[in-house]
Amino acid sequence: MKAVQVTGYGDIDKLELVNRTIPEPKENEVLVKVEACAINNTEIWMREGAYGTGSQSGWREEGVQFPRVPGSDITGTIVKEGSSVTPSMLGRDVVLFPFTSSGKAGSEHYSEDMSFIGSEYDGGYAEYVVWPAHLCFDMPLSDYTESAVFTVSGLTAWHMAEQIQIMPEETIVVTGANGGVGSLNVQIASKVYGARVIAIVGDLALEEDIRQLGAAHVLSYRSVNLAEEILEINDGQVDAVLDVVGDALFSTSLQVLKKGGKFCTAGSAGGQKTELDLRTLYLKHITLYGSVLGTREEFERMLQAVSEGKIKPVIDCTYPLEEAKAAQTYFKKAGKLGKVVLLP
Template sequence: MKAVQVSGYGGLEKLELVETPVPKPEKGEVLVKVKACAINNTEIWMREGAYGTGSNSGWRPEGIKFPRIPGSDITGEIVQCGSEEDRLLIGKDVVLFPFTSSGERGNEHIAEDMSFIGSEYDGGYAEYVVWPADLCFDMPLKTYSDSAAFSVSGLTAWHMARQVDIQPGETVMVTGANGGVGSLNIQIASKVFGAKVIAITGDLKNEEQLKALGAAEVLSYKSTRLQEEILECNGGPVDTVLDVVGDALLAVSLKVLKKGGKFCTSGSAGGQITQLDLRILYLKHITMYGSVLGTRAEFKELLQEVSNGKIQPVIDKFFPLEKAREAQDYFKQHGKTGKVILLPKTGDDLQI
C-alpha cells in the first residue's frame, strides 16, 4: 500500500511517500480501508518535536519510534477482521476513536498509558490502517470526508465545553476561531450549549462564515484595541475563554475574563512558552484548565450531535495522500477556515 511516513524529527522533508506492507489485524482488531484523513496540529508538532526535545517529543515520555505513519482523524470501511466474532463488521463505514488507554471510564484521556494513533500507532496517512474493533464508531454523516472533520478537533472541542460547564446565556470567547478546534468550539458553545460567542480570528474576511457557525461577534487579533473591543461588544467581561493560541493572546484573555471566569486551553499555535502574572489568577479567582481529547462517552455525545445536524463539518481544502507535504504546509498558513483533508486513492483490487 501507499503510505506517508515521518522518518524523524524535522521539517517537511521528513514526510516520505513509501510503499509498505498492508498491516494485518490481530484478535480484536480490524483492517480499515482509509477513505479520508483530516490533518491536525498534533502530527505536525510530533514531526517538529514540539512536545518536548530529543526523545521526549510524543504523547508518551519515551517519544516517537520512527518511521511512523501520522494521521488521527480517520474514516473508512472495515475490510478485514482479526477475530471471527467481528466478521459482521466487514463493509461497515466507521470513524476511529483516536487513542487507546487502560484508564477507567471517564478518565481514559488522562491515563498514563494513553497512546495516540499516528503517534504511538501508525495512522491514517495511508491506504489502510489497523485499529481495535471496539474503537471504531458508526460514521455520523453520509460522506467520509465530512465525517473525518471531527475526531480529534471535535473531541477536543467537546471536552473543553464539558470541562468549563458552559451555561445558556454565558459569553464564551473563542480564539483561533477559524481553525479546526476553534470553528467547532463556536458551534458547540453556541448551538449545543446556548452561549453567546465572541470569535477571535486574524482576517475578518471570514466574518460572515464564522457568524454562520454561531458567532455573535467576530474580532481580529490584529487590532490594537482588541481588549477594549471585546469588552465593548459584550458590555463587560466574558465568562469563559476557549483557547488554542497560547502566548499570543493569553494576556488579553485573562484581562477580559470576569471575576470567577474560566480559561481553557487545548493548544499553543501562537506560542508555547509564556509569562504569567499569578496575581491576575488569584485576584480575579480565575480557574485554568488544560484540555486535550476526551472520553469515549464524550465522543459518542459529539457524534450524536453531528448526526443530529447541530454541528456541521467545516472543510477548507482537499489534498491527495501523495501531496501530504503540501497539505501540512498549507495547514500552517493563516486565513483558512476549517479542516484540511487527505484523500487516499485505494486500489480495490489490492490483495489483503
C-alpha cells in the same frame, strides 16, 4: 499499499511516500480501508518535535519510534476482522477513536499509557490501517470526508466545553475561531449550549463565515485594542475563554474575563510559553483548565450532535495522499477556514 511515513524529527522533508505491506489485524482488531484523513496540529508537532523535550516528542515519554505513519482523523470501511471480532462489523463505515488507554471509563485521557494513532501507532496517511474494533464508531454523516474532520478536533472541542460547563446565555470568547478546533468551539458553545460567542480570527474577511457557524461577534486578534473591543461589544467582562492560541492572546484573555471566569486551553499555536501575574489569577478568582482530547463517552455524545446536525463540518480543502507535504505546508498558513483533509 501507499503510505506517507515520517522518518524522523524535522521539517516536511521527513515525510516520505512509500509502498508498504497492508497490515494484518490482530485478534481484536479490524482492517480499515482509509477513505479520508484530516490533518491536525498533532501530527505536525509530532514531526517537528514540539511535544517533547530535547530529542523526544510524542504522547509517550520514550518518544516516537520512526518510521511512523501519521494521521489520527480517520474514516473508512472495515474490510477485514481479527479472529475475535464479530463478522457483523465487516463493511461498516467507521470513524476511529484516536487513542488507546488502560484508564477507566471517564478518565481514559488521563492514563499514563495513553497511546495515539499516528504517533505510537501507524495512522491514516495510508490506504489501510488497523485499529481495535471497540474503538471504531459508526460515521456520524454519510460522507467520508465530512465525517473525518471531527475526531481529534471534535473530541477536543467537546471536552473543553464540558470541562468549563457552559451555561445558556453566557458569553464565551473563542480564539483561533477559523481553525479545526476553534470552528467547532464556536458551534458547540453557541448551538449546543446556547452561549453567546465572540470569535477571534486573524482575517476579518472570514467574518460572515464565522457568523454562520454561530458567532454573535467576530474580531481580529490583529487589533491593537482587542481587549477594549471585547469589553465594549459585551458591555462588560466575559464568562469564559476557549483558547487554542496560547501566549499571543493569554494576557488579553485574562484581562477580559470576569471575576470567577474560566480559561480553558487546548493549544499553543501562538506561543507555548507565557507570563502570568499570579495576582490576576487569585484576585479575579480565575480557574485555569488544561484540556487534551476527552473520553469515549464524550466522543459518542459529540458524534450524536454531529448526526443531529447541531455541529457541521467545516472543510477548507482536500489534497491527495501523495501531496501530504504540500498539505501540511498549507495547513500551517494563517487564514484557513476549517480542516484540511487527505484523500488516499
